[in-house]
Amino acid sequence: MDPPALPETAWVVYITQQVKPGEQDLTSRMKEISASFKKLYSYEREPLEATAKANRAINEEKYKAWVETHSPERIYLANQARRRLARKTDKNVRTIRDERLPKSAGGxxxxxxxxxxxxxxxxxxxxxxxxxxxxxxxxxxxxxxxxxxxxxxxxxxxxxxxxxxxxxxxxxxxxxxxxxxxxxxxxxxxxxxxxxxxxxxxxxxxxxxxx
Known part of the structure; x- marks a missing residue:
């Protein structure tokens, strides 16, 4: 399981700001939120973009730290299991990014x-x-x-x-x-x-x- 991540786009940041904890009937609310998001001025989007950018940096740092709590061989085995799951379910399954794993040379x-x-x-x-x-x-x-x-x-x-x-x-x-x-x-x-x-x-x- 990958570590939980902070919202990485202005749109998702906006959603988290608009939706209250435990709020019901999100289907109709999402339509309202989408409509209001599209009406935002550029200066209103800028802080959302800034938050999203900061979140991406934080997520990358946390992801790297999480990966390094496991040995490269464990990550290798986990990725093998994810690939088998992808073949079995015929669905896209993200493998774990680990810079410590060897990478094949290109041409x-x-x-x-x-x-x-x-x-x-x-x-x-x-x-x-x-x-x-x-x-x-x-x-x-x-x-x-x-x-x-x-x-x-x-x-x-x-x-x-x-x-x-x-x-x-x-x-x-x-x-x-x-x-x-x-x-x-x-x-x-x-x-x-x-x-x-x-x-x-x-x-x-x-x-x-x-x-």
Whole structure:
């Protein structure tokens, strides 16, 4: 379960301000709230936007702190479970964002794009124009120049493979420990049930013998 989040849009902030705790018949109220929200002046929306922006920053900080209360291998297992649930229910299920988990390397072109943006080598125009210009720049590179990015990707891919294997190994240990703990609890439950059953039989036998 993800941690509770504060409202992250001006609209949701406005709703929380307008709806009173325990208020009933929200269907009709939402129509009123929506109508009044649309009539707000820009200066009235500004504090709502500011609150939403501040909430997003707080939510991100809390989310990161919550994620880090769990080990990366536990997050890995939780995400696996969420993906299985998504496939089973055919619904979108959000996975947990964890920067500690290994990320697969993209292709050489992606490595080039990232390096150009990191070095401030964008055109300064729109994103579409920038990507188009960088695409032309990539096509103009020699094979030797492209090979340096391919080497970077190969190195990153090898690191990813090693890191994800380490995560999977640790996750298997957690699964084994959880299985042992579950079996232990099941055995304890069976022992208690058997003990109670034996006690009932003993009492029944004693009652029968006393008659």
């Amino acid at each position: 050489a072109y992606n490595a080039f794009i990232k390096s150009r943006f990191a070095s401030g080598g964008s055109t300064g125009g729109s994103l579409v124009d920038t990507v188009k210009a960088l695409g032309q720049e990539w096509n103009a590179l020699s094979d030797a120049e492209k090979r340096s990015y391919e080497d970077q990707v190969a190195e990153q891919t090898a690191k990813y493979a090693a890191d994800i294997e380490d995560i999977r190994a640790k996750a298997k240990v957690l699964q084994a420990e959880a299985k042992i703990e579950a079996e232990k609890k099941a055995a304890e439950a069976r022992a208690k049930t058997n003990a109670k059953a034996a006690e009932v039989r003993a009492r029944a036998k004693a009652d029968a013998e006393s008659k």
